[in-house]
Amino acid sequence: MDVELSPRSRQILEAIVEDYIATAEPVGSSTVARRHAMTLSAATVRNVMANLEEMGLLTSPHTSAGRIPTEKAYRFYVDSLVALRQVTREEKQMIIRRCRQAGAGLSDILKETSRTLSSLSNYIGIVVAPSFISDVFRHIEFLHLGTRRVLAILVSSNGSVQNRLVETEEDIPQEDLVRMGNYLNDLMQGLTISQVRERILKEMQSEKVQYDHLMSRALRISQQAVTMEDEEIFVEGQARILDQPEFSDVRRMQDIFRAFEQKGHLLQLLNRCMTAEGVQIYIGSETPVSRSAGVSLITSRFVTSSNTVGLLGIIGPTRMGYSNVIPIVDYTARLVSRLLNDA
Amino acid sequence: MDVELSPRSRQILEAIVEDYIATAEPVGSSTVARRHAMTLSAATVRNVMANLEEMGLLTSPHTSAGRIPTEKAYRFYVDSLVALRQVTREEKQMIIRRCRQAGAGLSDILKETSRTLSSLSNYIGIVVAPSFISDVFRHIEFLHLGTRRVLAILVSSNGSVQNRLVETEEDIPQEDLVRMGNYLNDLMQGLTISQVRERILKEMQSEKVQYDHLMSRALRISQQAVTMEDEEIFVEGQARILDQPEFSDVRRMQDIFRAFEQKGHLLQLLNRCMTAEGVQIYIGSETPVSRSAGVSLITSRFVTSSNTVGLLGIIGPTRMGYSNVIPIVDYTARLVSRLLNDA
DNA sequence: TTTAGCACTCTACAACTATGAGTGCTAATT
């Protein structure tokens, strides 16, 4: 997997990758020799490029074109060549400002964050809100909304609010619903949502509850309430990929847009990226989002005050400004974590 | 504005519009004569077509191409030519089934509806959820979430739940929050949200409250809670326009995608469509969404049990299967209304 | 009033031809 290269080869590869990132055109030997202050002639560069092609780092679209980096080259580039740019003061301020003015709710902040990521990078910004289930239970409430219709509202200590309409077998008057709520609030205080799920199952077995009709109903309803889908995903700036020359082909774009259409599926794929800490980079076919479409994905986790984990990042073409994007994702993840923790 | 046409001209115009809708190719005189069981020769058709062009109903992209309908022609077509297809049993069942299985919450149903609209029409489905403000107040609740942070949860009788995190000047203990909630729930019972807004303002003036620190705080917090943005918009099937040949040009697509990126703006534009009852048809430059991009918009209102009004419809190219789409929008709006009312 | 006929227009398509960017190889140079 790891590639051994002479300093000169590395330098030339770097030049090619960066040139291609900048121009989206195949890079020829003379361009490298000219543009990159080399003391070498084009012919020498050609020899080196032939080697790099042999090693699977470059390909040429056809005989008389220049060469373009392969995925392997990008991989090598981000692993050991790229010089990461610093996040500028202006960018930092922009991220902070836009988070602040977004509003106090978690969703508001995260939505604005995905917007910010998109506008700073000029690619697609994504944020996956922290999963509800490892959040701490704060409050549950039942509201009688109509005959046999109960609205269950579940609040976690993060400020996330989930609500769900439940159809019951018999009509339950509001005063009973209040008692049910009180009972459950006492029972579940301090547990995480996933612990709440277990607890509900356990309680439903217990003898005491078997004979208490009201409480067994309460458990049944709240069981429905805590098993709802809870993850949110924010995708912003999809239209920006239309600017990228490599997607002027309509079919390739279809792939990407279709992938974004089913957010549920996307979510599942992105969950895989949550395992590791720090900035994660997925290049081309490594990305879970769309294997075929030549996109890369840069992500980083962030944490909330209750230690739940979310994901944020950027999706762009494989030919992406990594030196720009990686620090932005890194900084944003740290900032969002800080903001959510001392709020 | 209204166009006087002989029966024959009408018939020919209809044939051209429908042929163009089906094929997206300019329609020639012989095609019309051949395909549409006319007893006329191509030459005669040509004469008529020349007239129609004079009247601004047709244009030719160049001398030796056939002709394509203008916006004016589409307008005339939907106003007085189109033969609306019946919604088939299968389609009806599909709409009902997908609404039913979507879940009980309003958002769930509406989101699924926009999906269904999209897949039935093969264009973009949109649904604007009914505005919260004309909804009836059901319940308000305050939760202490952290120092000086209060989560306000507002429920309407429709089952819509709005929540908002409010930062307070001083820390308010949970028991005070509960009292505040009880006070407000009594005060606002049976009012619509917009009446609630007025009521809050009025109460804040009243002498009684001026001296009651707790209640004036309650009013101040709830004021923030009821002034939140509340409208939701669901847009599904954006990727489908990539299938339409007229959007194979990348720039035209950009227009549309950009329009969808700012949902707030879109919402504002769509609100204009809410004024009239029944199916509304906006063709080309008439559509508020994107004046330049050659799209049409078919909408219809739906109503909830509490008489709030939402909007649903379809966005597609101007060259759209009107005879198909109009009945689908009409039926879906009626069905959703019925579903939301007897639920 | 309708239609056949015809000259005319214009696009789409294919075949062909530079042009030039870029390569790989070889032999000369350092």
Added chain:
DNA sequence: AATTAGCACTCATAGTTGTAGAGTGCTAAA
């Protein structure tokens, strides 16, 4: 031994030309 100049070769791209065909408008006949 490494580097470079030189050169033949390849291939995509753009431009040119020619042709087929679709469609039109006009005119004169039915």
